[in-house]
Amino acid sequence: PSSPFIWNYPTLIAHRGAGKHAPENTLSAARLGATHGFKMMEYDVKLSRDGVAILLHDDTIDRTSNAKGPASQYNLDELLHFDFGGWLNPKYTGEPILTLATMAQFTIAQGICSNIEIKPETGLEAETGARVARIAQKLWQHASIPPLLSSFSETALEAAKLAAPELPRALLIENHVPDDYLTRLQRLGCVALNLDTTLTTQALVEQTRQAGYEMCIWTVNDKQRALELLSWGCKGIVTDNIDTMAPHCFD
Numbered sequence: 001p002s003s004p005f006i007w008n009y010p011t012l013i014a015h016r017g018a019g020k021h022a023p024e025n026t027l028s029a030a031r032l033g034a035t036h037g038f039k040m041m042e043y044d045v046k047l048s049r050d051g052v053a054i055l056l057h058d059d060t061i062d063r064t065s066n067a068k069g070p071a072s073q074y075n076l077d078e079l080l081h082f083d084f085g086g087w088l089n090p091k092y093t094g095e096p097i098l099t100l101a102t103m104a105q106f107t108i109a110q111g112i113c114s115n116i117e118i119k120p121e122t123g124l125e126a127e128t129g130a131r132v133a134r135i136a137q138k139l140w141q142h143a144s145i146p147p148l149l150s151s152f153s154e155t156a157l158e159a160a161k162l163a164a165p166e167l168p169r170a171l172l173i174e175n176h177v178p179d180d181y182l183t184r185l186q187r188l189g190c191v192a193l194n195l196d197t198t199l200t201t202q203a204l205v206e207q208t209r210q211a212g213y214e215m216c217i218w219t220v221n222d223k224q225r226a227l228e229l230l231s232w233g234c235k236g237i238v239t240d241n242i243d244t245m246a247p248h249c250f251d
């Protein structure tokens with residue numbers, strides 16, 4: 001890495017706020033994850049039409065709301081009319097879309113760290129990377145630990161690096177680890193590689209850590225596998241299993 005960085009994040013990270021137990025990427029999910037003792041959360045962020053950073057996994061709101069279409073088609077005030085909870089369970093009906101601003105407020109107040117996954121819509125990679133980084137920079141300016149910005153999109157990470165160079169970055173990789181992955185981490189000024197558990201081997205962890213990068217692994221829903229990854233030197237474990245993989249389960 002270009003500058004020395006001390007990794008100071010909690011080990012157990014709740015995926016999308018609270019995995020699959022509450023509507024992903026909503027405040028109900030964040031509250032549930034917090035109730036289970038998680039001190040770090042991963043969540044997906046993209047932009048509304050009016051450039052507000054919002055939490056949403058997919059390109060469209062079809063799966064996780066009662067409306068349809070790309071998020072970038074709606075302004076925040078329109079998105080706020082839709083229900084982002086009832087799709088999972090009727091008891092969450094009326095759950096609003098969550099903005100990064102509200103998530104920042106909640107997590108910082110609770111002493112919870114953030115892994116912001118920048119998840120741009122296709123074609124909006126650079127714009128989303130730059131804007132989310134700038135918004136995060138402002139929202140976390142007085143927080144004790146900065147959010148970790150991650151993305152599968154190298155274009156988004158490059159834009160984030162230009163916009164807010166001091167915010168730590170991680171490259172997400174799935175399907176296949178390219179031969180030149182260390183060069184990519186270096187070029188993007190990353191502090192970590194956030195890797196799919198199915199691609200993670202002890203040799204790869206050793207090689208990556210020797211080169212000076214930490215590793216966060218997702219999505220790990222088995223405690224034995226988590227213990228193995230930790231014994232190899234992985235620093236972060238992203239999980240859906242907020243019950244059996246809560247931090248206290250590892251004490």
Ligand code: G3P
Binds near residue numbers: 015044057150218
């Ligand atoms: O950031 C780790 C993980 O969330 C990446 O995959 O599809 O769940 O966002 P996905």
Ligand code: MG
Binds near residue numbers: 042043044
């Ligand atoms: Mg994600």
